[in-house]
Amino acid sequence: MIYFTAILHICAVLICISFLAYVFRTDLVEILPVFTCVLTLVLYALAAVRRLSWIDGVTAAAVAAVGLWLAGRDKETRRDYIGRCRYNMTRPSFITAVFILAAVAVCTSSKVVTWWDDINFWAADVKSLYYLNGFAGKYANVAPEFGDYPPAAQLVKWWFLHLDPGVYREGLAFVGYYTMNLVFLFPLLRRIKDGNVPVMFFTAAALWWFPSIAEVYGYSGFCADLTMACVYGGLLFAIVDREAGSGFFYYGRIALYLSVLVLIKSTGFLWAFLGLVFLALYRRGEPYRPKLFTALCPVVTGGSWMLLCLLRHRIARTTSTAVKYLTTDEYSLSGYKNEFAGAFIKAFVSSPLHKEKGPAVDLTPLGLYICIAFIIVLLIALKVLDKRSGKIILGFSLISGALFYAIIFVAHITIFATETQYLEASGMISSIERYGAPFTVGTLFFLFCIWVNDGEAVLAGARMPAFVRRYGVYLSFVLFVVLTAGYRTGYDGLIGYRHDAERALSERASMLGEEEEKFLDVLQELETDGGIAADQGSRILYIRKGGEPRWVNNSYLSCEASPVSVVYRSIALEDAPADWMAQEIRDSHAFYLYVEESAAQDPDIVNAVFGDMTQGGEFAGGVLYRIADDGNHMQLTPVS
Numbered sequence: 001m002i003y004f005t006a007i008l009h010i011c012a013v014l015i016c017i018s019f020l021a022y023v024f025r026t027d028l029v030e031i032l033p034v035f036t037c038v039l040t041l042v043l044y045a046l047a048a049v050r051r052l053s054w055i056d057g058v059t060a061a062a063v064a065a066v067g068l069w070l071a072g073r074d075k076e077t078r079r080d081y082i083g084r085c086r087y088n089m090t091r092p093s094f095i096t097a098v099f100i101l102a103a104v105a106v107c108t109s110s111k112v113v114t115w116w117d118d119i120n121f122w123a124a125d126v127k128s129l130y131y132l133n134g135f136a137g138k139y140a141n142v143a144p145e146f147g148d149y150p151p152a153a154q155l156v157k158w159w160f161l162h163l164d165p166g167v168y169r170e171g172l173a174f175v176g177y178y179t180m181n182l183v184f185l186f187p188l189l190r191r192i193k194d195g196n197v198p199v200m201f202f203t204a205a206a207l208w209w210f211p212s213i214a215e216v217y218g219y220s221g222f223c224a225d226l227t228m229a230c231v232y233g234g235l236l237f238a239i240v241d242r243e244a245g246s247g248f249f250y251y252g253r254i255a256l257y258l259s260v261l262v263l264i265k266s267t268g269f270l271w272a273f274l275g276l277v278f279l280a281l282y283r284r285g286e287p288y289r290p291k292l293f294t295a296l297c298p299v300v301t302g303g304s305w306m307l308l309c310l311l312r313h314r315i316a317r318t319t320s321t322a323v324k325y326l327t328t329d330e331y332s333l334s335g336y337k338n339e340f341a342g343a344f345i346k347a348f349v350s351s352p353l354h355k356e357k358g359p360a361v362d363l364t365p366l367g368l369y370i371c372i373a374f375i376i377v378l379l380i381a382l383k384v385l386d387k388r389s390g391k392i393i394l395g396f397s398l399i400s401g402a403l404f405y406a407i408i409f410v411a412h413i414t415i416f417a418t419e420t421q422y423l424e425a426s427g428m429i430s431s432i433e434r435y436g437a438p439f440t441v442g443t444l445f446f447l448f449c450i451w452v453n454d455g456e457a458v459l460a461g462a463r464m465p466a467f468v469r470r471y472g473v474y475l476s477f478v479l480f481v482v483l484t485a486g487y488r489t490g491y492d493g494l495i496g497y498r499h500d501a502e503r504a505l506s507e508r509a510s511m512l513g514e515e516e517e518k519f520l521d522v523l524q525e526l527e528t529d530g531g532i533a534a535d536q537g538s539r540i541l542y543i544r545k546g547g548e549p550r551w552v553n554n555s556y557l558s559c560e561a562s563p564v565s566v567v568y569r570s571i572a573l574e575d576a577p578a579d580w581m582a583q584e585i586r587d588s589h590a591f592y593l594y595v596e597e598s599a600a601q602d603p604d605i606v607n608a609v610f611g612d613m614t615q616g617g618e619f620a621g622g623v624l625y626r627i628a629d630d631g632n633h634m635q636l637t638p639v640s
Contacts, residue, residue, distance in 0.1 A: 005056075005162070005163050005164070005165060006163045008056070008059065008060075009059060009159075009163065011063075012059045012060075012062060012063050013035070014089075015062075015063050015066050016035060016062055016063070016066065017031045017032060017035050018085040018088060018089070019066045019069075020034065020035060021084075021085075021088050022081055022084050022085065022088075024249040026249065027088065027091065027093060027094070027190050028088045028089070028091070028093070028094045028097070029093045029094060029097050029186040029187060029189050029190050030186075030187055030190060032097065032183045032186050033183050033184045033186065033187070033231075033234055033257075034252075034253050034256055036156070036180060036183050036184070036260075037256035037257060037259065037260045038256065039156070039159065040152050040155055040156060040260050040263070041256075041259060041260070041301070042055065042058060043055060043155040043156075043158065043159060044151065044152070044155060044263065044301070046058075046134065047129065047134040047135050047151065047155060047158075048134065048135060048304075048308060049134065050132065050133050050134030050135070051133065051134060052129065052133045052134050052155075052158060052162070053133055053162070055159070055162070092192040092193060092194065092195045092196070092200055093186075093189040093190045093191075093192045095195070095200065096189050096192055096200045096203060096204050097182075097186050097189055099200070099201075099204055100182055100204045100207060100208065101179055101182065103204070104175070104178050104179070104182065104208065104494070105175045105179070107494045107495055108171065108174045108175055108178055108493070108494065109169075109171040109172065109174070109175055110171050110498060110501065111170065111171050111174040111497055111501075112170050112171070112501055112504055112505055112508075113170050113221070113508075113559070114220065114221070114500075114504040114507075114508075115217065115220050115221025115222070115223075116555075117217075117221060117222075117223075118221045118222050119508075119555050119556055119559050120143065120145075120146065120555050120559075121143040121146040121149060122153075122154070122221070122222035122224070123170065123173070123222065123559055124142045124143050124558055124559040124562040125141070125142060125143055125146075125149070125151075125154055125562075126154045126157045126158055126161065126173055126222075127142075127168060127559070127562040127563060128141070128142045128562045128563040129151075129154060129155070129158045130158055130161050130162070130168055130563075131168070131562070131563040132563045135151070135308070135312070136312070136563065136565065137312060137538075138311070138312045138313055139312075139313050139539050139565070139589040139590075140312075140538055140539050140565045141312070141314050141565060142558055142561075142562040142563060142564070142565045142566075143558065144565070144567055145316060146316050147309060147312075147313070147314030147315050147316055148266065148305075148306070148309040148314045148315055148316045149224075149265065149266065149316060150262065150263040150264055150265055150266060150268065150302075150305055151263060151305070152227075152260050152263035152264045153177065153180060153222065153224055153227045153264055156176045156177070156179070156180045157172075157173040157176035157177055157180075157222070158173075158176075159176060160172045160173065160175050160176030160179070161173055161176065173222070174222075177222050177227070180227060180230075181211075181218065181226060181227055181230045182207065182208075182230075184230040184231050184233070184234040185207055185210070185230055185233075185234070185445060187234060187237060187241075187449055188207065188445065188448060188449050188452055188477070189203065189207075190452075190453075191452050191453060191456065191473060191474075192474065193470065193471075194470075196471065199471050199474055199475075202474075202478045203474050203477065203478060205478075206477060206478045206481040206482070206485075208490060208494065209481050209485040209486075209487070209490040210441075210444075210445070210481050210485070211226055211229070211230075211437070211441050212354055212485045212486035212487075212489045212490045213353065213354070213363065213368075213440075213441070213444065213481065213484045213485050213486070214353045214354070214363070214368055214433060214436070214437060214440035214441050214444070215229065215353070215433055215434065215437040215440070215441055216353075216354050216355055216433065216486060216489045217433075217434050218437075218493075219489050219490060219492060219493025219494075220492070220493060220497070223434065223437075224264055224265040225265065225434050225435055225437040225438065226437050226441065227264050227265075228261065228264045228265055228267070228268055228271060228437070228438045228442075229437040229438040229439075229440070229441035229442040229445075230441070230442070230445070231257055231260060231261050231264065231442075232261060232271045232274075232275065232438045232442035233438075233441065233442035233443065233444070233445030233446045233449075234257060234445070235254065235257040235258065235261065235275045236275065236278060236442065236443070236446040237445070237446050237449040237450070238250075238253050238254050238257060239254060239275070239278055239279050239282055239283070240282060240389070240393075240450065241449075241453065247290070251290040251291075251293065251294050254275075254279065254294050255293065255294045255297040256297075257275075258272050258275060258276070258294065258295075258297055258298040259297045259298050259300070259301040260301075261275070261298065262298045262301055262302035262305075263301055263302065263305060266316070267435075268302075269298070269302055270404070270407070271438050271442075272298045272302075274396075274400050274403075276294070276295050277396070278392075278396050278400075279291060279294065281392050281396060282389070282392055282393075313589070336413075336417070336420070336423060337413040339423045340409070340412050340413050340422060340423065340428075341409070341413075343422060343423055343424055343425050343427070343428040344408075344409050344412065344428050344432070346425040346428075347365070347425040347426075347428040347429040347432055348364070348365045348366055348405070348432060349364060349365075349366050350364055350425070351364055351365075351425050351426070351428075351429035351432075352364060352429075353365060353368065353429070353432075353433045353440070354433075354485075354486030354489055355486065355488075355489065356486060356487075356488045356489070358484070358485070358486065358487070359487075360482070360483040360484065361483050361484045362484075363484055365405070365429075365432050365433070365436065365440075368440055368444075369398075369401055372397055372398075372401070372440075372443055372444065372447065373394065373397070373398060375444075375447050375451075376390060376393055376394045376397060376447065377390075377394070379447070379450060379451065380394075382455070382458050383458065384450060384451060384454045384455050384457075384458055385450065385454075393447075397443055400439065400443075401439045401443070404435075404436060404438075404439050405432070405436065405439075408431065408432060408435050408436060411435075412428070412431065416431075448477050448480075451473055451476070451477070452473045452474065452477065455472070455473040455476075456472075456473055459472040459473065508556060511552065511553055511556040512553065512556055512557060512560065513550075513553065515544075515596045515597065515598060516553060516556075516557045516560075518597065518622055519542065519557070519561070519594060519596075519622075520557075520560055520561065522594070522622070522623075522624050523561060523564060523624075526624065526639060538564065538565065538591040538592060539565040539566070539567060539588070539589060539590045539591055539592070540561075540564060540565065540566050540567070540590055540591070540592040540593070540594055540624070541567055541569065541585055541588040541590035541592070541593050541594070541627075542557075542566050542567065542568050542569070542594050542596075543568075543569050543570075543571050543573075543593070543594070543595040543596065543599055544568060544569070544570045544571070544596055544599060545570070545571075545572075545596060545598050545599040546570055546571050546572025546573070546575070546599075547570065547572065550570075551568075554566075554568045567588050567590060569584065569588070571584070571599070573595075573599060573600070573602075573605050573606060573609050574602070574605050576609050577609075578608065578609050578610070578611075578612060578613070581609050581610070582613065582634045585627060585629075585634065586629060586634075590627060591626070591627055592624055592625060592626055592627060592639070593624070593625045593627055593636060594622075594623070594624050594625070595610075595619075595621045595622075596621055596622070597621035597622040598621070599621060600619070600620065600621025600622075601621070603618065606618075606619050606620075606621070607619060610636060613634050613635060613636045614635075614636045615635050615636065615637045615638075616637060616638055617638075619636065623638050623639075624638070624639045625637060625638055625639065626638075626639050
């Protein structure tokens with residue numbers, strides 16, 4: 001089944017991007033990110049109505065539409081279309097792109113989830129999408145504390161996961177994650193010429209290692225900030241690139257990038273806003289109507305997600321905290337703000353962005369900030385950028401970078417005020433490199449796109465060997481990556497992770513104790529017997545013994561239990577009156593109740609709390625109960 005589904009969708013992608021490249025007269029590497037945006041938005045619409053599986057029908061319809069369009073053309077048009085498709089698919093840029101994707105897919109398809117943030121949300125949420133065929137219902141999202149995290153990258157992971165509809169395979173989610181990141185970097189490849197294999201190979205390798213210059217988390221987990229960086233960098237280049245396609249394509253591509261950017265992470269709207277500011281500055285004096293339309297697109301997509309979160313009660317802890325900071329006096333600035341400031345300054349000035357010691361240059365955040373400014377000045381000096389464009393890009397890059405670094409610092413003395421791991425520079429640099437990735441990785445990518453696109457003219461007239469004149473723009477990109485990348489990070493993300501895969505799975509298993517294993521067994525039995533399977537995703541209130549708030553175990557258990565949503569309470573039942581417990585259950589908005597056996601060992605206490613609510617015998621721990629509540633009286637009925 002996996003082979004048929006995969007072949008169907010791969011063929012459909014090739015047909016669709018070939019058609020779009022023909023219509024807009026541009027390269028396949030330029031169309032791939034545009035197609036990815038369209039695919040993401042289609043999946044978003046289907047997920048909202050719990051019909052993600054309909055993408056197979058949508059795919060078939062799109063292929064049929066291209067076939068009907070081609071059948072309705074005259075013979076000359078069909079000949080031109082086929083010739084153009086053959087030309088596009090044999091271009092070195094597209095061959096290099098296919099090579100990268102194939103190599104990354106083969107190498108990373110065995111990866112398993114190990115990163116804490118993935119366990120907490122990204123892995124659990126995409127697993128829910130896979131089994132629920134869309135977004136969970138009201139109060140049923142599997143990670144209640146991260147409910148409003150946007151779904152764009154999750155949907156692309158789902159698209160790869162559904163290529164194997166019979167088995168949930170974490171490795172396919174990683175393939176989807178890396179594919180989405182790389183696709184938005186592909187415009188950098190469009191100037192590759194003549195099929196020079198060494199140049200193609202080293203450029204492909206440099207593209208994989210490129211983000212490791214300033215970001216490491218994307219190589220071990222589903223870091224949304226890196227995805228945002230790739231889209232943001234592509235957006236900036238799309239704004240300066242008027243060569244590819246028509247005017248409709250120009251503004252349409254920008255609108256799609258913006259629409260997807262706000263659906264990658266909650267902070268995406270900040271980078272979308274900066275992109276719109278750059279568009280207004282760079283295209284000042286041009287008609288305002290297409291720019292207005294472009295600006296409205298992310299408002300529609302981002303607003304629709306906020307509305308969906310409101311209707312389905314998907315609220316993140318950080319969002320709630322931020323709102324309280326802005327609207328109440330419940331919170332104040334951290335008492336450690338001076339310590340946070342000291343750690344931030346030390347990390348910004350002297351801590352390398354990637355972890356391991358590099359063979360050449362280990363850039364600090366300040367060093368990379370200066371490096372970005374130097375590259376822009378160099379592009380102006382070499383006349384790759386004219387003075388007007390260069391001044392706009394230089395000013396925008398420096399101000400946007402300084403602004404976002406300031407935002408990162410403010411976040412640490414407000415929203416992240418209790419996270420004391422950031423009081424040391426060693427912890428703070430991790431935060432700076434991760435949350436600053438859209439600026440660092442995105443801006444670097446943007447500048448290299450300008451260099452690759454327009455630097456050839458500079459090298460063509462230079463006195464240097466013909467090979468350097470012809471391929472110098474890519475040789476310089478490769479050299480920059482060689483000098484500054486985190487080699488170990490890139491290697492571990494691609495291949496080295498295999499050495500630790502078994503250990504990682506063992507560590508994940510060790511985070512679940514006997515009580516958690518019993519709970520998972522109960523869920524498994526119910527799915528087998530058809531008990532809760534028809535209502536997957538419904539919320540379960542899981543009560544632990546008072547005084548044992550095992551929040552780390554909770555996250556691992558939630559990931560394993562997905563798509564079932566689990567919320568946790570640590571309660572001392574001997575101090576819990578029946579009416580208080582009934583209200584606690586109501587406040588949890590749960591459909592089911594589960595109490596650990598260790599918390600329900602004393603039958604007198606348990607029956608005093610749950611006895612009047614329980615149907616069909618005495619209440620017992622280790623049993624799942626369905627909750628029926630009319631607002632006045634609550635009934636608990638054992639599911640099995």
